[in-house]
Amino acid sequence: MDPYLKLIAASREEYSTPSYYWENRGRNGGSQWVFQRTLSGRAFLETHDGDRRDVMEGEMMVFHHGDGSAYGYPLEFRGVYELSFIAMEGELADSICAQIFRYGGDVCSIEGLGETVRLFDEILERFENRRFRDRLEMAELLYRFLLAVSREKNGVGRLRDPVAYCYNAIEMRHVNPITVAELADELGMSREHLARSFKERYGESPGNHLRRLRLERGRAMLLGSSLDVETVSLSCGYAASDSFGRAFKREYGVSPREFRSQSGGAG
Structure with a gap:
């Protein structure tokens, strides 16, 4: 899609x-x-x-x-x-x-x-x-x-269920350069407490969830568009293409450019 x-x-x-x-x-x-x-x-x-x-x-x-x-x-x-x-x-x-x-x-x-x-x-x-x-x-x-x-x-969701609020915030804002620490500050929680509660409910840390969504989006954009890697990285919430490249290679074993070349993606 x-x-x-x-x-x-x-x-x-x-x-x-x-x-x-x-x-x-x-x-x-x-x-x-x-x-x-x-x-x-x-x-x-x-x-x-x-x-x-x-x-x-x-x-x-x-x-x-x-x-x-x-x-x-x-x-x-x-x-x-x-x-x-x-x-x-x-x-x-x-x-x-x-x-x-x-x-x-x-x-x-x-x-x-x-x-x-x-x-x-x-x-x-x-x-x-x-x-x-x-x-x-x-x-x-x-x-x-x-x-x-x-x-x-969900204006009151932050107070009613902060862990669900964090999950929803990541789902909606992962294309922006947010961090788990910033979300914890929004919720008035320590990063450690938020991460522990998040993992207990969803089976992965908020950091992993954020990274996975960004990389999945980046992978889809590399396949479906001719945008350069720097533009793709910014569109996925990474402040720099180097950070995106390192995270992408750790996840998929190849750099974004290598992935696009091997898969025959656009561009």
Whole structure:
């Protein structure tokens, strides 16, 4: 799968009858994640396990094509349901969304003037007017949106479950030059205590988890793009290509350039 986030569709729509209804089980659309805001009126989302939620103004439903959920215009509602949505795909979307949302559909509240709404509207406007300079700008904006959604949905997660917060932070921010020590400072924990608690729960240290995600991303980029090694290393959260090269060779036994040459990757 393409390592970059990709915007598949985005639109504003309105409906006024229960004929607006979709089932995601068996639905075509690959591995798309859909973020659908209620601008006015209301909709419903029924999760794969039968839970049903109204999705009111100021809320957003999130689902994955094929996840078994269903959504639409409520039978008992009278009025106009106005919505906007964006649909994206990519390895990073799968990784981040799987940590933020329940598989099978979820609903979250979003602040009307907050970063999530601002980025959502910017993505929609750029898509409608074809204003993305290139796929990298698109991927960057989608990534920032996912981070904003995560912050809004899990704002209290740091206090409730610091170890899970650390895991999610690594999943979402491994492309940035963060360190485990910085995450420990955010959580008000010692690095040693965080590492011990993290390994007890997830079976590996936070440092190993961070390094593995970065190297997997780097490997995919070496195979799927013609970007030079320095650019790849920066895109994977390494401050210098030398550090990336050493870590890559320890993991895969060859340097990034040797790996690309041997595997026939782009460039």
